[in-house]
Amino acid sequence: MSKYKVLSLPCSTIELESLNIGEMVYITGTLITARDAAHKRMIELLKEGKALPINIKGQALYYVGPCPAKPGQVIGSCGPTTSSRMDAYTPTLLDLGLKIMIGKGQRDSSVIDAMVRNKAVYLAAIGGTGALLSKCVKKAKIIAFEDLGTEAIYSLTVENFPAIVAIDTKGNNLFNVGPAAFCKL
Amino acid sequence: MREIHVNQIVETVQKLCIEACCYLEDDVKKLLNKAYHEEKSELGKNILKQIQKNIHIAETETIPLCQDTGMAVVFLEIGQDVHITGGSLYHAINEGVRRGYELGFMRKSVLDPITRVNTRDNTPAVVHYNIVEGDRLKITVAPKGFGSENMSRLKMLKPSQGIEGVKEFVLDTVLKAAANPCPPIIVGVGIGGTMEKAALMAKQAILRDAGTPSSRPNIASLEKELLELINKSGIGPQGLGGTSTALAVHVETYPTHIAGLPVAVNIQCHVARHKQAIL
Numbered sequence: 001m002s003k004y005k006v007l008s009l010p011c012s013t014i015e016l017e018s019l020n021i022g023e024m025v026y027i028t029g030t031l032i033t034a035r036d037a038a039h040k041r042m043i044e045l046l047k048e049g050k051a052l053p054i055n056i057k058g059q060a061l062y063y064v065g066p067c068p069a070k071p072g073q074v075i076g077s078c079g080p081t082t083s084s085r086m087d088a089y090t091p092t093l094l095d096l097g098l099k100i101m102i103g104k105g106q107r108d109s110s111v112i113d114a115m116v117r118n119k120a121v122y123l124a125a126i127g128g129t130g131a132l133l134s135k136c137v138k139k140a141k142i143i144a145f146e147d148l149g150t151e152a153i154y155s156l157t158v159e160n161f162p163a164i165v166a167i168d169t170k171g172n173n174l175f176n177v178g179p180a181a182f183c184k185l
Numbered sequence: 186m187r188e189i190h191v192n193q194i195v196e197t198v199q200k201l202c203i204e205a206c207c208y209l210e211d212d213v214k215k216l217l218n219k220a221y222h223e224e225k226s227e228l229g230k231n232i233l234k235q236i237q238k239n240i241h242i243a244e245t246e247t248i249p250l251c252q253d254t255g256m257a258v259v260f261l262e263i264g265q266d267v268h269i270t271g272g273s274l275y276h277a278i279n280e281g282v283r284r285g286y287e288l289g290f291m292r293k294s295v296l297d298p299i300t301r302v303n304t305r306d307n308t309p310a311v312v313h314y315n316i317v318e319g320d321r322l323k324i325t326v327a328p329k330g331f332g333s334e335n336m337s338r339l340k341m342l343k344p345s346q347g348i349e350g351v352k353e354f355v356l357d358t359v360l361k362a363a364a365n366p367c368p369p370i371i372v373g374v375g376i377g378g379t380m381e382k383a384a385l386m387a388k389q390a391i392l393r394d395a396g397t398p399s400s401r402p403n404i405a406s407l408e409k410e411l412l413e414l415i416n417k418s419g420i421g422p423q424g425l426g427g428t429s430t431a432l433a434v435h436v437e438t439y440p441t442h443i444a445g446l447p448v449a450v451n452i453q454c455h456v457a458r459h460k461q462a463i464l
Contacts, residue, residue, distance in 0.1 A: 022425075024231070065252060067254060068292070070290045076252065076292070077243075077248055077250070078252050082335070104332070104365075104367065105363070106365070124364075127251075127332060127423060128454055129236060130248075130250065131239050149303060150294075164423075166425065174425050178421065179424065182419030182426050183417070183418060183419030
């Protein structure tokens with residue numbers, strides 16, 4: 001990979017706007033995790049008019065359900081899960097100020113519209129590389145929904161966590177233009 | 186009658202679960218290396234390199250390759266001259282899974298489909314029994330992640346749709362799956378039989394040593410044609426564009442009914458886990 005950028009979190013909207021699809025980024029800072037069950041519960045809380053247990057504003061959300069840590073490990077294997085299962089919940093979180101999402105796979109148009117509206121980015125981590133990615137996590141702490149086990153919300157302190165800009169703040173989408181460039185069907 | 190005690194089965198399944206989740210077999214490693222050298226996208230090449238790095242870390246440190254350590258699918262080939270002693274075979278398999286997932290620090294992903302309450306020990310396993318000749322017991326453990334399982338499909342085609350309909354359905358399934366099953370993938374296809382037979386064959390197809398063609402020339406040529414077609418899709422590593430969408434296509438067939446043409450496609454991610462032991 002010839003071009004890559006370093007992304008220190010928290011970062012400004014201007015920095016997010018400078019990211020373009022296809023660029024590799026190395027993230028250092030704090031990520032919040034949530035997958036299916038945590039998303040469902042957050043949206044239910046919002047529907048009931050209750051506050052979220054985390055501040056979503058300006059946050060980077062990583063879709064992951066890690067393996068348990070071995071003795072001496074910060075966290076077990078922790079690669080991305082399929083993001084599209086979160087699509088139904090995501091526009092609400094984006095409108096509350098969510099800025100960065102990290103996962104794998106395509107997003108739907110409602111998510112992309114909300115990303116453009118809120119100047120957010122979607123980064124693809126490499127699915128199936130959980131052992132490698134666990135090395136980038138320096139601290140892990142459960143901060144909400146502990147009863148959900150692997151689906152609890154964690155705060156992860158990461159260093160040089162690799163990801164690829166897949167959908168940028170303008171709505172450009174590497175999941176469309178990437179394959180189109182190589183399609184010979 | 187040759188006797189095999191359930192304790193031996195528990196220990197074997199425990200070991201196979203951990204090994205399958207942490208050590209990738211050489212067949213898949215070879216195909217990933219080939220894909221790395223042939224990939225035309227620079228980004229795709231970089232992704233394949235990261236995947237190879239991950240395999241190395243997982244095997245040197247015995248860390249699960251992927252956090253989705255799957256639902257344990259266990260295939261048994263039970264020799265008809267084997268007598269299992271000391272308890273229930275089904276319970277022994279599940280005890281092996283329970284211990285393996287706990288001792289291997291693997292994720293427990295199995296829950297009740299309606300209440301969504303987790304069983305907390307990754308049991309029960311999905312167990313397939315096959316009675317064969319002989320006095321041996323062959324156990325294959327294939328933990329299946331759901332990023333790829335969710336992208337699998339089955340269709341009861343009309344006989345008039347023929348082999349062209351089969352090819353169309355396989356390609357369409359891969360195109361719809363796109364990035365979700367973590368390409369490069371292995372595509373298992375079951376053609377014929379009944380509904381459940383087609384699904385089972387598709388699953389068994391992904392257990393074949395990756396890249397080994399069918400022993401039947403017409404099926405081997407269908408596999409080759411489908412692989413070339415899929416790799417023209419441009420989906421590429423992680424669905425971000427490239428020439429390595431699938432590492433292999435494996436097809437299994439079985440005679441079917443005059444009125445039917447069942448086709449099942451089971452998609453396997455690049456973390457294609459399967460370990461075997463013969464007792």
